[in-house]
Amino acid sequence: MxxxxxxxxxxxxxxxxxxxxxxxxxxxxxxxxxxxxxxxxxxxxxxxxxxxxxxxxxxxxxxxxxxxxxxxxxxxxxxxxxxxxxxxxxxxxxxxxxxxxxxxxxxxxxxxxxxxxxxxxxxxxxxxxxxxxxxxxxxxxxxxxxxxxxxxxxxxxxxxxxxxxxxxxxNVYGPRQRFDGEGGVVAIFIRKMMTGENPIIFGDGEQTRDYVxxxxxxxxxxxxxxxxxxxxxxxGTGTETTVNRLVEELQNQDVPKCTPQYEPGRAGEQKRSVLAATHAQKELGWIPQKTLSEGLKHTLNWFKSRASELM
Ligand SMILES: NC(=O)c1ccc[n+]([C@@H]2O[C@H](COP(=O)([O-])OP(=O)(O)OC[C@H]3O[C@@H](n4cnc5c(N)ncnc54)[C@H](O)[C@@H]3O)[C@@H](O)[C@H]2O)c1
Incomplete structure (x- = not known):
């Protein structure tokens, strides 16, 4: 202790x-x-x-x-x-x-x-x-x-x-993530989908991140x-996921269907980001357990339990 x-x-x-x-x-x-x-x-x-x-x-x-x-x-x-x-x-x-x-x-x-x-x-x-x-x-x-x-x-x-x-x-995601803040793309997209709005994708949506x-x-x-x-x-998970793929994964869950809106890319936005966590695996014994699909499901369930706050 x-x-x-x-x-x-x-x-x-x-x-x-x-x-x-x-x-x-x-x-x-x-x-x-x-x-x-x-x-x-x-x-x-x-x-x-x-x-x-x-x-x-x-x-x-x-x-x-x-x-x-x-x-x-x-x-x-x-x-x-x-x-x-x-x-x-x-x-x-x-x-x-x-x-x-x-x-x-x-x-x-x-x-x-x-x-x-x-x-x-x-x-x-x-x-x-x-x-x-x-x-x-x-x-x-x-x-x-x-x-x-x-x-x-x-x-x-x-x-x-x-x-x-x-x-x-x-890029960390999950229950309790703020949907107004920087880096909260999963939370922002879930909120949009649950309130019947279309998520906005900056650029072509092929930029990648590592969602853990x-x-x-x-x-x-x-x-x-x-x-x-x-x-x-x-x-991190070592898996690169595009924003387009993230939207697809979310749409495979139990949420209203949407059509993403594409807007011009943001100046200076990083094109790719994905982390190798082999060091954490070897020295800490850390292995991420949740697949993106499982993690999104848990996240979505939490957002559903707070639906009234999303409006
Ligand atoms: N969310 C991500 O994807 C991510 C990625 C990399 C690193 N991090 C780091 O993880 C940490 C936690 O981030 P999070 O996503 O949970 O954000 P969060 O905003 O939910 O948590 C930050 C917390 O710090 C508190 N706080 C802010 N300023 C403070 C101050 N001056 N004094 C005392 N408390 C203060 C806030 O009230 C909040 O509870 C941060 O250090 C962030 O840089 C987050």
Whole structure:
């Protein structure tokens, strides 16, 4: 049993991680500003601290609770917002993160599991699937702050011995994904289909992504807790799926039929993205369990249970 703080634990991915940690018998605390996260996603037996990661009271929390592990999911993750307001992005993703790390290193923190990103860090692939040795060419402030955080984690390891386990996620989808946000294409499409609208596809729809189910991502976080040494791991399926294919897969489920609308491609949008997770398989024993079709079915069922909120 470990005492663990999950930042962003009231959010989409973080709340799934929290549920699994509780199942594993850990003592779990959540630190979340509830900016986009929801209190109802935090299980009742979990301590919720409604605080911003930049708040000076974070230090008191680490002092009082003496967390062994920090699972860091709180972030500004809207890529377009990061382009419009890079200082705001850095304030949360770098300064807020450092606020937690300074508190942690003063109060006996042993390990950090960090929610990083594959797509935004590697950039347009030299080869596919992209492994962890692929050149790192972030083109957005969001990608830059995620990569910067990775560098800081090695500073905290070298200087204070806090072990970093970095998980570079592919495109995560599943229940509780926001349908208004950046990266939530599955949720956005499901909402459109359920409300009788046509999904909008930018470009020809042949751009690819690697869609990984949130339950599998939560499992990677559980496995990361056992790591005694630093590590950086892609968390993706290795399967490339076009946007057109994603729409087909969704239409194979029990949803109203639709006709996608094609609009001009977005400037700078990456053409391909797919991650090799062989490293995670070998060192963490992580193997994604859900096929896209199974994962979409679970996701859709969740959205159906919340249908009134989609209108
Ligand atoms: N969704 C994806 O496909 C994806 C892919 C790669 C990486 N990630 C990373 O995974 C993490 C979780 O993303 P998500 O998709 O669950 O998003 P989310 O918006 O659902 O979760 C983020 C959570 O952080 C909280 N938060 C935001 N700013 C905060 C602040 N200043 N202080 C405290 N709490 C704050 C929000 O209230 C929310 O609960 C992020 O770090 C994101 O960069 C997500």
């Amino acid at each position: 470990m005492k663990i703080l999950v930042t962003g634990g009231a959010g989409f991915i973080g709340s799934h991680v929290v549920e699994r940690l509780v199942e594993e018998g850990h003592e779990v605390h959540v630190l979340d500003s509830l900016l986009t996260g929801k209190q109802e996603y935090v299980p009742e037996n979990v301590h919720l601290h409604a605080l911003d990661i930049r708040d000076e009271r974070v230090s008191d929390l680490f002092r009082d609770e003496q967390f062994e592990v920090l699972v860091h999911h709180a972030a500004q993750l809207d890529v377009r917002r990061s382009v419009q307001a890079p200082a705001y992005d850095a304030d949360i993703n770098v300064v807020g993160f450092l606020n937690c790390m300074e508190a942690g290193r003063k109060h006996n923190l042993k390990k950090v599991v960090f929610a990083s990103t594959g797509g935004a860090i590697y950039g347009e692939p030299d080869y596919v699937p992209q492994d962890e040795s692929h050149p790192l060419r972030p083109i957005s402030p969001y990608g830059i702050t995620k990569l910067t955080t990775e560098h800081y984690l090695f500073f905290y390891y070298k200087t204070y011995g806090i072990v970093p386990v970095i998980l570079r996620y592919a 189910y949130v339950g599998d991502v939560a499992e990677a976080n559980i496995l990361a807790l056992d790591r005694e040494l630093p590590g950086t791991y892609n968390i």
